[in-house]
Amino acid sequence: MEKAEGEGRSSPTWLQETVSWTPRKWAELKTFFSEVRSELKSVTWPAWTEVRATTLVVVLTTVFFGFYLYSLDLVMSEVFARVLKQ
Secondary structure, eight states: OOOOTTSSSOOOOHHHHHHHHHHHHHHHHHHHHHHHHHHHHTOOOOOHHHHHHHHHHHHHHHHHHHHHHHHHHHHHHHHHHHHHHO
16 A cells, blocks of 8 residues: 555644644743833833823813814704705
């Protein structure tokens, strides 16, 4: 009886691949977190007063545009309602 192609070679099974995959991925994860930690050390963080000021600007801008868009929606709804009634 003849051997099928590739039958004589020793190839890793799915279990062997999974077992070798786990430590490799664990090492990659450890490397990733060590690189993240070293990058975070070089970050220049803003002062607390700057954080409060920019947060206030974002909140006020959001409220302003919320009311603006709400008003625009009311006006446009009224305009379309009157146009469609005619």
